[in-house]
Structures are given as C-alpha cells and as structure tokens.
Amino acid sequence: MGEDASRKNHLYGGQALIEGVMMRGRDHWAVAVRKPAHDIHLESHEIDSIAKRVPLLGKPGFRGVIALGQALAIGFKALSISANEAQPEDEKLSSAQMGFSMILAVGVFIGLFIVLPALGFGYAERHWLPSGLLANVLEGVFRVLLLLGYLVLIGRMKEVRRVFQYHGAEHKTIAAYEHHAPLDPEHVDEFSTLHVRCGTNFLLIIMVLTILVFAFFGSPGWAWRVGSRIVAIPIIAAVAYEFLRLGARFPSSPVMRAVMAPGLWMQKITTKPPGRDQIEVAIAAFDEVLRCETAATGLGDS
Numbered sequence: 001m002g003e004d005a006s007r008k009n010h011l012y013g014g015q016a017l018i019e020g021v022m023m024r025g026r027d028h029w030a031v032a033v034r035k036p037a038h039d040i041h042l043e044s045h046e047i048d049s050i051a052k053r054v055p056l057l058g059k060p061g062f063r064g065v066i067a068l069g070q071a072l073a074i075g076f077k078a079l080s081i082s083a084n085e086a087q088p089e090d091e092k093l094s095s096a097q098m099g100f101s102m103i104l105a106v107g108v109f110i111g112l113f114i115v116l117p118a119l120g121f122g123y124a125e126r127h128w129l130p131s132g133l134l135a136n137v138l139e140g141v142f143r144v145l146l147l148l149g150y151l152v153l154i155g156r157m158k159e160v161r162r163v164f165q166y167h168g169a170e171h172k173t174i175a176a177y178e179h180h181a182p183l184d185p186e187h188v189d190e191f192s193t194l195h196v197r198c199g200t201n202f203l204l205i206i207m208v209l210t211i212l213v214f215a216f217f218g219s220p221g222w223a224w225r226v227g228s229r230i231v232a233i234p235i236i237a238a239v240a241y242e243f244l245r246l247g248a249r250f251p252s253s254p255v256m257r258a259v260m261a262p263g264l265w266m267q268k269i270t271t272k273p274p275g276r277d278q279i280e281v282a283i284a285a286f287d288e289v290l291r292c293e294t295a296a297t298g299l300g301d302s
Contacts, residue, residue: 016167017082023285028292032285033085064241140211168193169274169282193271201263205240
C-alpha cells in the first residue's frame, strides 16, 4: 500500500537529449547517453535545491518558479553532457563553446517567441488594429501558432526526430513505472508516448496563460510591452506549474482533462515511437535515479 502511494505521488520526470535521456527525482537526476561505440554513458548528480533550505519556496506560488529554474539549470547541464558523450572524442565541444551555444539558443528563443510577436503586434496596434485588447490577444495566439509551426518544421530534421523518439522513450519508461510494469524494453514499449506531466504541457499552459494575462495590459510602449513579457514569465510559470500538478493529481477530472488535452495533442508532435535501443537508454537513466533515491533513504534492497 505504501509503495502504491509512493508511486502515485512520485516526482519523477525527465528530458530528451542528444542520443540520450535525463531522468530526475526529488533529490537526484541522472543522464544516460548512447555513445558512438554503442555503449551507454551513465552519470548521476544530487539536486541542490534552495527550497530545501528555505521551506517557503516549496509552497504553491513559489515552487513553480523554483521548478522552472531547476529545469533550465539541470536541462542545460544534461544537454551539454549528452552533446559531448554522443560525439567522437575529436568532435567534442569545449565548455566555452557549449556555453556560447546555450546562450545563443536562449537568445534566439526570447527573440523569436517573445520580442518578435510583441513588437510586431505593437506596431499593428498603432497602425491598423482597433484596440490594445485585440492586439494582445492576437499576439498570444500568434505566439502559440508560431511555436506549433516551429516544432513541426524542426521535427522534419533527422537529428531532432531522434530527440523526439528519446522523448517518447522517457514518457514510456515513467508510465511503466507508474503502472508497476517491469522496466524492460518489451514491457515499457507497451505504454503511450504521451504523458500529462510533460514539459510540453507546461510550456503550452504558459503560452495560453500569457494570452489571458497580457490581454488586459492595455497599450504600453514598446519597451514595457517587451519587458513585461519577459518579467511576467516566472509569475505565469508559477501558475502553470500548479495546473500541471493538479492535472497529474486528478487525471479523471473532466475539467483537468480539458485543461491538459491541448498539451497532450501537442505531444503528438514532440514525441515519436522510440526504438528498443532508445528505450534501453531511458530505462538506464531511470534505474540510476531509482538507485540514487533508494540509497539516499537508506532502504537498500530491503
């Protein structure tokens, strides 16, 4: 009975990487990467969360911001590990090169999905749209459509498609654990590539909430229009995180199913059926997190 409750309320999640998967629990995260020689590189780390030292930050309203910050920090580190381990020795990137690539990626994301729509619809509002409310709503809708189009477009690339397959392997592995299935490729592959706690859901909820929030921001100048979009992201993320937790806690609720449905539909773009070798990598990462979490509790194999 205790194990059932533990699995139902677990905090396991993950992220697809370059030829690999990152899995994380409450206090540990692990990376498994398929190397060029076809063996698996495996490493794990402890999560040093500020919420452990400041309990208030683990409460609703704060934990979403902390979760977003942790996800970005761990995700960037895991991605750098996979980018190097998946490459031959003579093609590995230096720390400086990897750091520059990450900064460039964040800059492109902010410019494409935040600054460009804000400036474009701010201009449209001043010249031909009848109201600030309409401009703000159309800006948010355009941002969501831009994201969908971007995902569909990059999903056609062979390298990105493999990442989407690892994303599917990550979801299948966690679902197998939740349903008490053996963690082997045959049993794991029986489960869906879609999962309610996916970061894709989180991102889409944030984008939808921005439509509702910014609709009432009126007609600010361009500097405040762009700045407000960036500054408000942590606040909106905190709300989106609570929606995500509610969706996972009450999966049979008609309201929560309706809220989660668009994110699950979007996962049909960001996840693809994985191969056996990719599922093996996801299982390796998840097993390592389970090992770390079990060792930390002092339960061992008992």
